[in-house]
Every structure is written in C-alpha cells, then in structure tokens.
Amino acid sequence: MPSTDFSALFAGHFTGRRVVVMGGARGIGADIGEGFARAGASVLLTDLTPAVLDTASALNETGLDVTGLVADATDEDDVAGVFAHVRSEWGSLDVLVNNAGIITISRLEETSTEDFAKVLAVNTTAQFLAAREALSLLRAAGGGSILNAASGQAREGFIFTPSYAASKFGVMGMTQSLAKELAPENIRVNAYCPGIVETEMWEYNDREWGRLIGGYEPGEYIRNAIESIPLGRAASGADIAHALMFLASDAGTYITGQALNIDGGMFMN
Template sequence: MTNLVGSKIFAGHFKGRRALVTGGGSGIGLGIAQAFAEAGASVMIVDRNPAVADAAAGLREAGFDVEHAVADVTNEDQVRAAFARVVELWDGLDILVNNAGIITISNLEDLSLDEFNKVLNVNTTAVFLCCREAAPLLKASSNGVILNASSGQGRQGFIFTPHYAASKFGVIGLSQSLAKELAPSGVRVNSYCPGIVKTEMWEYNDREWGSRLGNYKPGELIQEWIDEIPLKRPAEATDVANLLLFLASDAGSYITGQAINIDGGMFMN
C-alpha cells in the first residue's frame, strides 16, 4: 500500500467516523477507501467484483478497520443490504462516497439503448439509490457528508461518449439538489471531477478513443492529452483521495453544493 499525504495530514481526524465507498475494490475507489482508513475511519468497501474481499483483507492486515460488501449499486435490494451491513457493524454512517462508475466509447450510430442506459444506471441512478439509502443515517450523524463522482465530462462532453457525459452532468445536478435539501439537517453534498487518472479505465479510454480519433498506438493519445495539462501529469488515486479527505473533514465544513475539479488544470472555472 502507498501512504497518502492527505491521510498523514488528517491522521486520526476521522477516528470514530464511518464511511462507505462504492466502486472501492480497485483504482480510485480503493485509494479513497485506504485514505479514509489511514485517517482513522471505519470503512465499508462496496464493489460488484468479488475481489473486493481481497482488497479489504489487505487493509485489515495493515491494521485498519475495513469491511466489504459485494453488491451491484444499480440493484436496490443489494444497496439496501450493503447499508444494513454498515448499521449492523457500526450503528450508523457519517460519510458516503459514490465512486462507482463505468464508461464505454462508441460512435452515436452504434450506441445501443441498452449501452446508453447501462452507463447512466451505474453513474447516475446508482448515486441516487445510495444517497436515498444513506440520507436517514447521515441526518442522524453530526458529520454527515456525501461525495459524488462526476468527471471532467461533467464540465464538457467529449466525442463518442454522449451517455457518459450525460451521466456525469447528471451527478452534478443531483448533488446540487441534494445539497439544498439536506443542508437543514447538517448534511453536506459535493461532487468531484477527476480528469486523466492512472487507472485501468484510462488504459481502455486510450485504446478506444485512439482507434476512433486516428491511427494512434497504445499510449500515444493519452500522452498527447497529458502534454496539454498545465501540470503536465495525470492524477494518481492519491490526488483524488486527498481532495475527498479535505471535503469530508471539519476543514471543509462550509463547502456544499460544489463540483470541484481535480485534473491538473484541464478545466478551469
């Protein structure tokens, strides 16, 4: 495991707090789960891949209070079961991170309705399902926080991904609406917008976009895009996790309803 700068800064800050992270079995989600665990939180990692059990076991072996649930976040019954498990273990919830997400890349004429709906179901509808289930638990917490994964494509849609862009714009709108509704109960809701991140998803993006945008060899297109980032590098999961630690902490207590870019300056607003 990699020690995270943010978790050192916030060491012990989340002691006694309970977090649930969807899509936490690998990539950005695992980095987020590790960061909150290192900062003292009890963490439930939710993922549809059974390998999430190994990820959770690795964090427990390192001395952290981490459990897992195998669940499809688009399935209401499985979502309810995952949250019920959190209550069973820790008698409540303080932090929800809706990080689960998928992308496919397709020409408009080849994009099926099933594929369109699948992306929206995972990226947007599942966020609604988890927020709805978490709301009463977070209202009962003195530190209720929801953090929802949007994307740079929640700022600007990109070619060959109309369904993904729609899903990520939707997350920002959903988050703003819930921020207003839940504020009287003291629950803060924000979304985060990563750009290029070192994950398997971006390896897929490089291959698929590269094949449609030109005769790119693997690694060439993504490097071309990285060269255009003002900070000249892709993000690590650590970068995203550090932002979320701040937003969930007492230091971020006056921030709600925002969509915050974490992309090295790809999008500035």
C-alpha cells in the same frame, strides 16, 4: 510530485468516523478507502466484483479497519442490503462516497440503447439509490458528507461518449439539488471531477479513443492528453483521495453543492 502519505496529511482526523465507498474494489475507489482508513476511519468498500473482498483483506492486513462487501450499486435490494449492514454494524454513517462508474466509448450509430441505459444506471441512478438509503444513517450521526463522482465531462462532453457525458451532467444537477434539500440537516453534498487518473479506466480510454480518433498507437493518445495538462502529469489515486478527505473533513464544513475539479488544470470552470 503527488503526496502518497495519507497519514501525514490527515493523521487521526477521521478517528471514530464511518465511511462507505461504493465502487471501492480497485483504482480510485480503493485509494479513497485507504486514505480514509489511514486517517482513522472505519471503512466499508462495496463493489460488484468479488475483488473488493481481496482489497479489503489486504488493507486489513496492514492494520486498517476496512471491510469489503459485494453489492450491485444499481440493484435496489443490494443497495438496501449495504446500508442495512451499516446500520447493524455501526448504527450511523459519516461519509458516503459514490464512486462506482463505467464508460462506453463508441460512435452514435454503434451505441445501443442498452449500453446508454447501463452507463446512466451505474453513474447516476446508483448515486441516487445510495444517497436515499444512507440518509437515515447520516441523520443518526447528526450530519455528514455525500461525495458524488462526476468528471471533467460534467463540464464539457467529449466526443464518442454521449452516455458518459449525460450521466456526469446528471450527477452535477443531482448534487446541487440534494445539497439544497439536505443542508438544514447538516448533510453536505459535493461532487468531484477527476481528470486523467492513472487507472485501468484510462488505459481503456486510451485504447478506444485512440482507435476512433485516428489510429493512435497504444499509449500515444493518453501521452498527448497528459502533455496538455497545465501541471504536466496524470493524477494519482492519492490526489483524488486527499481532495475528498478535505471535503469531508472539519475543514470543509462550509462547502456544499459544489463540484471540485481534481484534474491538474484541465478544466478551469
């Protein structure tokens, strides 16, 4: 069974460190933010939806140092504003988690140019914007870690998701390029590839893929997908958070330019 005890695994490890989680209002992003905060970090969650303020407030009420900020990860001015806030409040940054993401599931002839471009903007270009704005703050800390959300679809594109697959393959290439460029400055850049995670996005996937592939009943498609996972279960948000915390921790200082599968064995390459 997955562990959800963040404090036991990384107790105090990130004390005094500063972490930004883009796309942190709910789901995986909120769990990642909580994990780092429970390990002692000061955390800034950003998201397009004002729900990020409620998420941060709820975590604050448990005694964690978490702030929320509404920002569009695809808007250059908004992203610049996020890191201007970081500079003003903290002066430097240790970890950037690029977790914002969306998916469109549709047949090729039903996929609009606008939908295709939007998925690439959120899933790939937004990561570039955040990394560029965060760079000087990571330098000010003497190095740090950038963690980019990829996917199993960065290994193998699934049916009916050409924009999502393209965006995640793009994340892989960008991660490798930045890792080579920034390694001399002690800034490590890695990608993480979740599989099926218990979030609202997979509920949507189940509904849409099930409809397109053959009229699955609600819950049937995802049930079948989970049965094919070697470890026999979907991931929790804590599973993803723990892996990212390892990559950003002192235990991960010799790892850069990699894409870590966090998928229960769905992909083994």
